[in-house]
Amino acid sequence: xxxxxxxxxxxxxxxxxxCQAAVSLRERGHRGTITLIGDEGVLPYQRPPLTKAYLQGDxxxxxxxxxxxxxxxxxxxxLVLDDAAVSVDRAARCVVLRSGRAVGYENLVLATGSRxxxxxxxxxxxxxxxxxxxxxxxxxxxxxxxxxxxxxxxxASEAGCDVTVIEAQPRxxxxxxxxxxxxxxxxxxxxxxxxxxxxATVSEVRPGEVVLADGTVLPADLVVAGIGVVPxxxxxxxxxxxxDDGIVVDPWLRTSDPAIFAVGDCARFHHGARQIRLECxxxxxxxxxxVAAVITGSAEPYAQVPWFWSDQYAMKVQIAGVTDGHDNVVxxxxxxxxxxxxxxxxxxxLLGVESVNKPVDHVLARRLxxxxxxxxxxxxxxPGFDLRTAA
Amino acid sequence: MAKITYVHPDGTSSVVDVEPxxxxxxxxxxxxxxxxxxxxxxxxxxxxxxxxxDKDNTRPLPAMHDLEDGLxxxxxxxxxxxxxxxCQIPVTEELDGLVVHLPxxxx
Numbered sequence: 066x067x068x069x070x071x072x073x074x075x076x077x078x079x080x081x082x083x084c085q086a087a088v089s090l091r092e093r094g095h096r097g098t099i100t101l102i103g104d105e106g107v108l109p110y111q112r113p114p115l116t117k118a119y120l121q122g123d124x125x126x127x128x129x130x131x132x133x134x135x136x137x138x139x140x141x142x143x144l145v146l147d148d149a150a151v152s153v154d155r156a157a158r159c160v161v162l163r164s165g166r167a168v169g170y171e172n173l174v175l176a177t178g179s180r181x182x183x184x185x186x187x188x189x190x191x192x193x194x195x196x197x198x199x200x201x202x203x204x205x206x207x208x209x210x211x212x213x214x215x216x217x218x219x220x221a222s223e224a225g226c227d228v229t230v231i232e233a234q235p236r237x238x239x240x241x242x243x244x245x246x247x248x249x250x251x252x253x254x255x256x257x258x259x260x261x262x263x264x265a266t267v268s269e270v271r272p273g274e275v276v277l278a279d280g281t282v283l284p285a286d287l288v289v290a291g292i293g294v295v296p297x298x299x300x301x302x303x304x305x306x307x308x309d310d311g312i313v314v315d316p317w318l319r320t321s322d323p324a325i326f327a328v329g330d331c332a333r334f335h336h337g338a339r340q341i342r343l344e345c346x347x348x349x350x351x352x353x354x355x356v357a358a359v360i361t362g363s364a365e366p367y368a369q370v371p372w373f374w375s376d377q378y379a380m381k382v383q384i385a386g387v388t389d390g391h392d393n394v395v396x397x398x399x400x401x402x403x404x405x406x407x408x409x410x411x412x413x414x415l416l417g418v419e420s421v422n423k424p425v426d427h428v429l430a431r432r433l434x435x436x437x438x439x440x441x442x443x444x445x446x447x448p449g450f451d452l453r454t455a456a
Numbered sequence: 457m458a459k460i461t462y463v464h465p466d467g468t469s470s471v472v473d474v475e476p477x478x479x480x481x482x483x484x485x486x487x488x489x490x491x492x493x494x495x496x497x498x499x500x501x502x503x504x505x506x507x508x509x510d511k512d513n514t515r516p517l518p519a520m521h522d523l524e525d526g527l528x529x530x531x532x533x534x535x536x537x538x539x540x541x542x543c544q545i546p547v548t549e550e551l552d553g554l555v556v557h558l559p560x561x562x563x
Contacts, residue, residue: 424523
């Protein structure tokens, strides 16, 4: 083992996870070299606003960067931009870059992220360049009623576009939200004039139109696809690390090679009794902080409550916990006012809480879940239930 | 530029020249001042950019809206009369010289 505060660390990927790993290492007093490798030609930046405030034009690229260029030099973080790792030589402990350079490591952190599943002819949004080339205009078709598609639809609708969302499943957000919350989100979109086609699959995107499997042709000036992502695990797989829809890591975020870690979207990790992969800021930031702790000597396993958010119009949707697999829900607050929470249970066990315009519920729910508080459905169902008294 | 002083719980302070238009939160994040998490990126939805505005401050600050008020009731460090969420205070030239105190914890 070569961990420790003097180890030479190379971080592949300069997104939310990679950048946070570098920052957290220095904050924890890491003394060894840190090399942060990003394949985009710009300073590391926040991606969530790309389908929200940035797309809307409310903020510019300068508002997205995590740190100014001077920060990296002042903290002795070597930032390698517009380059990418093409292979890992585990025996020699070095990473070979596209530019031909080889960078040696004692600890390697893979923060390679994920990439959108493509649909030929449709835009996807992952990078600043993607967002810049997909400004909403005219008739907009969003393929996929997940967070990306719906955030895009919200911005396009506010920009005055004619928006249609196509979803293969019978309802929106089926992978991430309860049907109760998802139905509310869809209603908010419908009130803004957004049209939805469920149980609809796309057979082809052509210039100026989208053709559905049933033959329907939708005219489209701009087509954007948000149909999920694929983890960037090829580098790890080719290096012989264990990969299974993501780079498999142990509770300390180590891959099958103890000198190599994986964090963020690309990592498949232990969550309770199962292994999951999450695509969210919280997971990127918390795993990056945790890996910095492990490299600098902590023995704590990774165990953070996942949380997510989506902004659409003036609506803030926040999710604490992982709610998939729930079999009953209790709603608090009044959905007709646009502010409510949905408590998702598997039997008596609280899996998570979805909050719409209820940030206080979200903050308290995260604490309750972290503390493993025994909140049962009948407690939440009592009129006047207040999370504050439960917390 | 407006000079903002962030006082850490141990009494040391970080003085940062913040470009107007950025929030007090973003000014700290860009400069790498520790002690402000801002997990949500600045939307008044997480309550982890809590600060205490210096009690002697006379500079005009924006009014607090309901979301911020609610979140300040559930911050990790106790709310005081001078508690604010730093993402909700845009820096202006008028705030030059403002002193804010960072809480013990944000989570």
